[in-house]
Amino acid sequence: MKIKHSLKTALGGLHSNKSRSALTILGIVIGITAIMLVLSLGAGAQNLILSQIQGMGSRTVVVIPGRQPSGPSDFANVFLDSLKERDLRSVKQKENVPFAEDVMPIVFGTVRLAYQNETYQSTVLGGGSDEQNDSMSKIFDITPERGSFFTAADVQSKASVVVIGDKIREHLFGDETDPLGKKIRIKDKTFQIIGILGRKGQVSFFNFDDMVLVPYTTAQQYLLGRKYFDRIIVSASSEDKIRVTVEDLKTTLRANHNITDPEKDDFFVETQADLAERLKTITTALTLFLSGVAGISLFVGGVGIMNIMLVSVTERTREIGLRKALGATNRDILTQFLFEAVLLTSLGGLVGITLGSSLSFIISSIISKFALATWHFSFPYLGAGLGLLVSVFVGLVFGLYPARTASRKAPIEALRYE
Amino acid sequence: MSLIEIRNLSKTYLDNGVATEALKGVSLSIDQGEFVAIMGPSGSGKSTLLHILGFLDRESGGEYLFMGEKFSSLPDEKLAEIRNQKLGFVFQSFNLLPHFTVLENVMLPLLYSSVPESKWREKGEKAIDAVKLSHRREYPAVQLSGGEKQRVAIARALVNDPSLIFADEPTGNLDSKSGQAIMEILEKLNKDGHTIILITHETYTAEHAGRIIRLLDGEVESDTKVENRRSAAEGFVK
Numbered sequence: 001m002k003i004k005h006s007l008k009t010a011l012g013g014l015h016s017n018k019s020r021s022a023l024t025i026l027g028i029v030i031g032i033t034a035i036m037l038v039l040s041l042g043a044g045a046q047n048l049i050l051s052q053i054q055g056m057g058s059r060t061v062v063v064i065p066g067r068q069p070s071g072p073s074d075f076a077n078v079f080l081d082s083l084k085e086r087d088l089r090s091v092k093q094k095e096n097v098p099f100a101e102d103v104m105p106i107v108f109g110t111v112r113l114a115y116q117n118e119t120y121q122s123t124v125l126g127g128g129s130d131e132q133n134d135s136m137s138k139i140f141d142i143t144p145e146r147g148s149f150f151t152a153a154d155v156q157s158k159a160s161v162v163v164i165g166d167k168i169r170e171h172l173f174g175d176e177t178d179p180l181g182k183k184i185r186i187k188d189k190t191f192q193i194i195g196i197l198g199r200k201g202q203v204s205f206f207n208f209d210d211m212v213l214v215p216y217t218t219a220q221q222y223l224l225g226r227k228y229f230d231r232i233i234v235s236a237s238s239e240d241k242i243r244v245t246v247e248d249l250k251t252t253l254r255a256n257h258n259i260t261d262p263e264k265d266d267f268f269v270e271t272q273a274d275l276a277e278r279l280k281t282i283t284t285a286l287t288l289f290l291s292g293v294a295g296i297s298l299f300v301g302g303v304g305i306m307n308i309m310l311v312s313v314t315e316r317t318r319e320i321g322l323r324k325a326l327g328a329t330n331r332d333i334l335t336q337f338l339f340e341a342v343l344l345t346s347l348g349g350l351v352g353i354t355l356g357s358s359l360s361f362i363i364s365s366i367i368s369k370f371a372l373a374t375w376h377f378s379f380p381y382l383g384a385g386l387g388l389l390v391s392v393f394v395g396l397v398f399g400l401y402p403a404r405t406a407s408r409k410a411p412i413e414a415l416r417y418e
Numbered sequence: 419m420s421l422i423e424i425r426n427l428s429k430t431y432l433d434n435g436v437a438t439e440a441l442k443g444v445s446l447s448i449d450q451g452e453f454v455a456i457m458g459p460s461g462s463g464k465s466t467l468l469h470i471l472g473f474l475d476r477e478s479g480g481e482y483l484f485m486g487e488k489f490s491s492l493p494d495e496k497l498a499e500i501r502n503q504k505l506g507f508v509f510q511s512f513n514l515l516p517h518f519t520v521l522e523n524v525m526l527p528l529l530y531s532s533v534p535e536s537k538w539r540e541k542g543e544k545a546i547d548a549v550k551l552s553h554r555r556e557y558p559a560v561q562l563s564g565g566e567k568q569r570v571a572i573a574r575a576l577v578n579d580p581s582l583i584f585a586d587e588p589t590g591n592l593d594s595k596s597g598q599a600i601m602e603i604l605e606k607l608n609k610d611g612h613t614i615i616l617i618t619h620e621t622y623t624a625e626h627a628g629r630i631i632r633l634l635d636g637e638v639e640s641d642t643k644v645e646n647r648r649s650a651a652e653g654f655v656k
Binding site for chain 2: 005009012015016318319321322323324325326327328329330331332410411412415
């Protein structure tokens with residue numbers, strides 16, 4: 001019998017039992033939908049993270065105080081105050097780190113803001129440079145929508161000036177008042193608002209919408225009361241100078257801290273590429289894990305198919321007997337039932353792919369509308385192809401036993417069956 | 419040469435370890451073009467005989483020659499081919515695929531044959547014409563009356579132009595009028611040269627045949643020529 005007719009026969013069989021066919025594929029539909037959702041949203045999350053990291057500039061190198069965590073249980077909370085003013089000076093010297101284009105220290109902490117009767121808890125980020133006016137814009141790739149950033153002079157004089165994020169503007173001032181030039185209190189000190197950021201969403205782990213930005217000198221002295229830095233951000237002059245810059249930074253800081261054994265470093269240097277790689281590994285692992293969980297539902301769906309196919313074979317015993325009496329061979333019957341199973345699961349796979357990608361499109365739209373503007377829907381072509389392949393495979397595997405049972409029925413036993 | 423030649427044919431079933439002898443050494447021969455009725459009460463072995471003659475089952479002992487050849491020791495695939503090419507079956511309960519149309523049901527044996535697909539429709543329509551159901555060709559089988567269903571089943575048995583047609587209680591599920599129509603068709607097929615083996619437990623139906631073989635307890639009780647053959651046209655009374 002030709003493939004075309006096997007297919008037709010199988011289709012006819014499924015058509016005769018429409019509602020049961022629909023129920024049978026439910027397990028496969030759910031499994032494939034889940035896998036599509038996980039893969040699509042996983043890819044979306046990965047793209048988001050990668051684009052954020054790239055948003056901060058691929059040439060960016062970050063010096064972080066403390067030891068690099070050696071494993072998941074190692075939180076490395078020692079030496080958090082190891083980056084000092086002296087280190088900043090050394091890093092800025094051309095003979096120490098020749099390919100450092102921009103160098104900016106940052107500090108951050110939680111503070112309470114107040115404007116008239118409104119108060120708000122928020123994060124303060126101290127940054128800027130005492131030599132250059134545009135460090136903030138260059139390193140973070142942000143500029144105030146209105147007003148401007150603090151200047152090198154502001155940093156030198158520890159000026160009480162602040163640039164506020166959009167969410168803070170909304171919270172403290174609403175849409176009526178123009179905040180530019182207004183005075184707010186941050187931790188009992190009065191600051192003048194010199195700039196307002198537009199809504200940015202998350203940029204490289206900093207949600208600037210929910211932040212106040214001040215000169216780092218001001219933040220250190222008046223708001224956080226500390227002499228050390230939380231990060232020193234360095235941007236290399238070009239991408240192929242990143243490695244050299246990392247090594248130069250390490251040498252310089254080790255010299256400053258009298259460290260000879262690299263194992264005893266009280267700081268670590270991270271490049272954006274490292275970070276991207278690490279996060280990619282995490283999201284991939286998470287996606288794989290969740291796909292595995294969804295895969296279990298596919299297995300359960302497959303067992304369901306086998307179960308119902310077995311019932312179907314019993315119910316259609318007379319049909320099998322008749323076909324055999326009319327000249328169908330065991331192989332013809334095997335092919336017919338196997339085709340039915342594969343058709344069922346492939347149909348389930350297609351429905352699942354459609355449902356899964358539609359759902360993840362809807363979820364992505366909701367996320368980008370209400371939470372993260374930078375989230376994008378991505379259609380998981382790999383997942384779709386794989387999903388279809390897996391559903392065909394499930395049909396073959398779980399359809400084989402019922403199909404064999406059908407094909408081995410003796411024609412008279414089958415004809416006699418009531 | 420006989421179409422069918424059996425010598426000392428026996429069949430023993432094993433049911434949960436208990437052996438039941440359904441046929442105990444049956445010998446008979448049937449010629450090409452004959453219309454034979456096999457009769458007997460239930461349990462007499464007539465269905466078993468039909469299954470063996472129709473290559474749906476294998477004998478336990480004795481010999482079965484079909485067209486002078488011994489086929490029954492061949493593999494299943496070969497027997498399926500013989501059933502498909504040489505034999506036609508008509509069952510008491512019609513055994514149509516309910517959601518398929520009349521034409522599709524009739525063409526079903528062609529699906530398993532080597533007949534090229536381009537000829538299927540023509541052959542199917544010819545067989546449907548032979549049972550006078552052309553007006554029902556595209557109807558789903560489920561919508562037909564019992565008599566019409568049995569006519570479809572006969573058309574299906576005819577479609578591969580077999581040498582031998584088995585009819586297992588073909589009128590058993592029908593009213594007398596429909597039964598008469600079926601017997602008329604079988605008579606006509608016999609006149610056209612098809613060999614027909616009819617299984618029935620009704621003497622009246624059996625008397626349409628030219629010869630009646632009576633079975634009892636797995637043995638041939640009598641094998642007689644029908645002197646006054648009935649014709650379906652005379653009227654069919656159950």
